[in-house]
Amino acid sequence: MTIELPAGIADDEEVEELTSSPSPARTYLTATLTLMALIGAWEICARWANLPAWLLPSPSAIADAVADWRWELLQHFLVTFSETLLGFGLAIVVSIPLAVAIVYSPILQMTIYPILLALQSMPKVAIAPLFALWIGFGMMPKILVVFLVSFFPIIVATERGLTSVPPPLMELIRSLSASPLQTFIKIRFPTAMPQIFTGFKIAITLSVIGAVIGEFVGAQSGLGYLILLASSQSRTPLAFGALLCLTVMSILLYYAVELIERLVVPWAKKT
């Protein structure tokens, strides 16, 4: 790699590097290489120890399973993906307006919000069996579990964001006798946006987990169902393949949210 030196700096001069941490590109490269090395080591160990495939399949066995089952995997992927997106979307549609209502209504702030905050510590996925009991085994109970797990991070983040306008800014706005609507549209909501997206990012990861738990409880399709089925039949390579698909889904969704964040709130502090 050659670096163009500005005029006046000799080639043999030592130039202090600005950043002490390695560049992102280099980190990606080293991480990828490490991952490949780990997979290679796993492959070698699995072959050398001659472990039965049902106990711990080699990466190549998993790859074979994924290739053989690609259409089924895709189908189950789409089911889980839809449950996740629908539940997550429902959580957005419900929790943002509710957070706005709570912020603007002292009554809701004293009644509903403390209850919600208390409920937040409830292990939401534990309700999944009840949803199955009440609504059966279709997609709906899974969507509801997803909704429930992503609802809390979003409503809490939105509430925090909406109330995080610096007091001097609120005073400035008040001195201009701005209407509540103007204050909301021009100040409060944009101020809250970065925190809302932080909530989205927490929620989307939980959403995938919620969908899988929902499927574990009782389902005829979805990657969670497939993992359950495959492990009960000791088809471990397929279970690993489904797990791989779930991981890919989680990563895809997370980065999709992050991409949207970058487009919608470019002013959010990079962390």
Place this chain on the structure above:
Amino acid sequence: MDKIRIDSLSKTYASKVGRVRALENINLTIGHNEFVTLVGPSGCGKSTLLKVIGALIKPSRGRIIFDEAPLLKPTADVGIVFQEPVLLLWRTVLDNVLLPAEILRLDKAKAKKRAMALLKLVGLEGFETRHPDELSGGMQQRVALCRALIHDPSVLLMDEPFAALDPMTREELGFELLRIWDVEKKTVVFVTHSIPEAILLADRVVAMSPRPGAIARILDIDLARPRTLDMQFTDKFKSYSDEIRAVIHRRAGGSAP
């Protein structure tokens, strides 16, 4: 004619730890286009007084007469600058300056023209489309100043506007403010805890002492305009500064009269 009259004003806050007497019987008259600085140690009620003048908080007793009428709610005839620029990060410099004009629904084209002129006045020509996080602290505070002036208020309330800046930028902005005040005649109430800053800028310095916040002394500053940095080294300046220092610490220091 008086612009603002503060009439036997007191303010008591009710807080968790009990009542805090922030201001005690303040009487002050501020003339049209006068530059008044409020100086005093931290906690002596300067911000409180400024907020009462802006009708952002209600006095516990007494009242504010603004343009010969009691001030009951905030008026758009006031522009405010705080210690923090509190700019909107998602807006460009120009759109930040235009915020009050939008809220007050002023004519867009006219407001934009005025915003450009103000930005030029503070030396930010060419920065209109930048975002606040691309600017230095001093530049951000200049934008905040333009925002306070966009709707052409007749009163400018400033709460330690340069306190967060480095000393050089602080001096620079002080003189810039005076230059703007010369072009755009305004009544300015400027809060600071720097005695030299208070003297250098003001027509009149209101020295306040704490617990409870009260006016300790009002000094007419008889220094020629335009003001220069050299004036700090004159005997007159020094006597002003000594006098203020003596009164604002008198009650705080415990050597009460």
